[in-house]
Amino acid sequence: MKVLIIGNGIAGITAARYLRKISDHEITVISAESDHFFSRTALMYIYMGHMRYEDTKPYEDWFWEKNRIDLVKDFVKHVDFDNKHLHLASNTSLSYDKLIIATGSASNKFGWPGQDLPGVQGLYNLQDLESMEQASKGIKRAVVVGGGLIGIEMVEMFLSRKIPVTFLVREQSFWDMVLPPEESQMINRHIREHHVDLRLSTEITEILQGSNGRCRAVKTKSGEEIACEFVGLTVGVHPNIAFLRDTALEVQKGIMVNEYLETNIADVYAIGDCAQVREPASGRRPIEAIWYTGKQMGMTVAGNVCGKQVPYRPRLWFNSAKFFDIEYQIYGDVRAKLPEEHSSLYWEAADGKKAVRINYERLSKSVVGFHLMGIRYRHEVCEKWILDQSHIETVLQNLDMANFDPEFYKRYHEDVLRQYNQKEGKSLSSKKHPLSSVLSFLGRSR
DSSP states (O other): EEEEEEEOOOHHHHHHHHHHHHOOOOOEESSSSSSSSOOOGGGGHHHTTTTTGGGGGOOOHHHHHHHEEEEOOEEEEETTTTTTTTEEETTTTEEEEEEEEEEOEEEOOOOOOOSTTTTTEESSSSSHHHHHHHHHTTTTEEEEEESSSHHHHHHHHHHTOOOOEEESSSSSTTTTTOOOHHHHHHHHHHHHHOEEEEEEEEEEEEEEOOOSSSSSEEEETTTTTEEEEEEEEEEEEEEEEEETTTTTOSSSSSEEEOOBBOSSSEEEHHHHHHHEEEOTTTTOOOOOOOOHHHHHHEEEEHHHHOOOOOOOOOOOOEEEETTEEEEEEEOOOOOOOOOOOEEEEEEEEETTOOEEEEETTTTOOOOEEEEEOOBBOOOHHHHHHHTTOOOOOHHHHTGGGGGGOOOOOOOHHHHHHHHHHHHHHHHOOOOOHHHHHHOOOOOTOO
């Protein structure tokens, strides 16, 4: 059986690898972005000089031939679903028995005048990085538009080359549609501490062209012009499916899939950022452009292509990122606005750069989510507490089990417990846990 996979990101490559683990099918991965799979989240570190492109490839180049996974570097122009053919930009075609679409995301644009000028772009793929490398040479100032993760990454990239940055965020506080207010304010302070010109509640209306044909400034809704030679548009992403919209494939924002990641067309599947789940699990979004969901979809679809009928059941929600020097982790349900049925315990260090938030059910007191800034907790420990519906006081007394900071780092579990005792008028004390007890809790042996 011939299986074609469009896209060599984490979703497509995981599908290919797991197909090879469980079958002897003929597997071909098609991508116009790069010859080999690489870690897209490491793009910023290439620009900053921390890594080389070859360092971002999880597998050696010989891995693919050894595992009989064919790689084709080309662009898919059209899919003939009736005859099961892909038509490529090189005027060649490939036939398939099963097709997996894993085309990822593309950067958003919102029709601003000047958004297609040289020096105006997003940052999603390898070509974006190469374009940014050329367009940012010798510039005096950059403007980054959009207050999300890609935006702050691009700001950090420019600062690594000592290029001044103005950061325009439409919202009243950085990423405040995701972060609770205290954590959002913490990142506002941290951004400004890095000498970034952060402008909150600011939107652009157009990008102005200079005499050299490139961008020379952005204009905001207040009428202000901010001079710059580069504009980073980091206002989110959308499923990369434009070439599929005038076909029989059912699409909305993304490609519609059922719980088995099947589309409305037989033998065609969609996974990763481009897939839109018809009936997402409770508390989950139809489209989740997150690394681990793409990986899990890849593992799931491999079984379904081989006839195993495996439903897609995403793990407990988690995410991680880094805002300059502050690491961020979330496990479970922690929303920007606290629901009425939840209570929240929030502790922040005196330096304003570390915080722990634990959300729990108001009535049952069972924990529902952990939110960490500048402190690392073990994923599996937090997940187990949430899935076991552990009582907030049991969690706090055993919070040292979750600590995952490096050795000799200061620990803050006593401070968090003290905050709870003050809030609730309790006198709980914490318990000490050696690594062996943590492993036992997780059902492992050393």
